[in-house]
Amino acid sequence: xxxVALVDDxxxxxxxxxxxxxxxxxxxxxxxxENGEHAQQLLQETEQKxxxxxxxxxMPKVNGIELVNLLRAQGKTLPILMLxxxxxxxxxxxxxxxxxxxxxxxxVSLDKLVNAVNTLADGGFVAEPVVMKQxxxxxxxxxxxxxxxxxxxxxxxxxxxxxxxxxxxxxIFLAEGxxxxxxxxxxxxLNTRDRTRAVLIALNQGLV
Numbered sequence: 001x002x003x004v005a006l007v008d009d010x011x012x013x014x015x016x017x018x019x020x021x022x023x024x025x026x027x028x029x030x031x032x033x034e035n036g037e038h039a040q041q042l043l044q045e046t047e048q049k050x051x052x053x054x055x056x057x058x059m060p061k062v063n064g065i066e067l068v069n070l071l072r073a074q075g076k077t078l079p080i081l082m083l084x085x086x087x088x089x090x091x092x093x094x095x096x097x098x099x100x101x102x103x104x105x106x107x108v109s110l111d112k113l114v115n116a117v118n119t120l121a122d123g124g125f126v127a128e129p130v131v132m133k134q135x136x137x138x139x140x141x142x143x144x145x146x147x148x149x150x151x152x153x154x155x156x157x158x159x160x161x162x163x164x165x166x167x168x169x170x171x172i173f174l175a176e177g178x179x180x181x182x183x184x185x186x187x188x189x190l191n192t193r194d195r196t197r198a199v200l201i202a203l204n205q206g207l208v
Contacts, residue, residue, distance in 0.1 A: 002121045003030040005050035007039045009059040013106065017054065024114045036062025050078065052120045057084040057091055068098035072162050079120035092131045097196050099162020102126035125160045125208050132203065146189045153207060155182050160199045160208045
């Protein structure tokens with residue numbers, strides 16, 4: 001069973017998404033929060049931790065992107081799926097830089113939402129095709145200089161999940177310096193100097 005935390009300032013939206021997900025046999029709503037501040041409180045107070053968090057972007061007090069930044073700064077690697085009513089590529093980029101693991105529009109179908117939750121629970125990444133289309137302009141022409149090794153692909157997936165070099169090193173039992181060297185090689189092979197752009201290229205090329 002995948003335990004999901006749901007964070008959205010609109011009660012009707014929360015109830016609607018919770019109702020949809022309750023139709024799935026392998027997903028359970030662990031708790032619901034009305035903003036990022038409330039979510040932080042529940043994360044601290046609730047003994048059972050969620051497997052995946054569904055997070056609205058625009059909220060009062062602490063918004064979705066601010067919450068992702070806070071959680072990642074605390075070293076929490078909880079998979080986070082951002083939900084929004086806006087097909088805004090800039091919001092997607094901000095979410096990606098913060099360390100979110102996925103980005104979908106709220107008018108998503110039940111099947112697509114369930115698949116996204118399952119994908120994140122398995123360590124994968126999802127992105128809204130409409131938004132990716134906006135961001136993909138020019139990326140399809142970016143040459144991958146050299147094929148990535150299995151270890152580099154593993155690290156690239158962790159980069160896409162918002163992991164820092166230190167967190168990657170801890171999770172795959174490597175020295176931080178070794179991870180840093182791998183990251184440099186990955187960026188070189190993807191012909192970019194930027195981690196966020198590397199993730200976009202990887203998404204475009206189907207590497208993550």
